[in-house]
Amino acid sequence: MIRCTVLFDRKKETDGKVKVPVVFSVNGSRIVPEGDQTIIEYSPDRKLYPYIAFEHENSVLAKVK
DSSP: OEEEEEOGGGOEEETTEEEEEEEEEETTEESSOTTSSEEEEEOTTSOOOOOOOOSSOOOOOOOOO
């Protein structure tokens, strides 16, 4: 299972923009070590959509909750 988690409790404001870390994991194991995760800009008036891309051809079964 591939999971994309936005850590809203770790948001930081930089240059007037709110930024939050995003953690990607596979079967409960982080893909990227803590501290190296993706940081995205966040605003409560913008919806967030999870997006995971693969560099090579893959077969994926997705379950959205």
